[in-house]
Amino acid sequence: MQYKNEKTLHLINILGKVVKKFRQENTKTSLNTFSYEYDLNPGNLSRIENGQIEAKITMLWRIAEALDIPLSELIREVERELDIDFSIIDK
16 A cells, blocks of 8 residues: 555545535435446545545546536635645645
8 A cells, every 4th residue: 555644645635524414415325326226336435535545637537427417616615624835745
């Protein structure tokens, strides 16, 4: 497993929370039902929502399409949820 620093873990957690929030609000379906309806791997989606794995951009794109939102909206919400001074790299 690749080493992840605190900032990366924080970002992964926020992303998962945002994906879960959008899924629950936009579809009102369970993770399993959502995964089945949109041909997503429920195990991977669960791990993404729980901040256990980093999502690939293609998976995020598929999730956004299933939610009927642009990927940019998903990313914007992640940015809103992060601290205003959040930076993933130390400067």
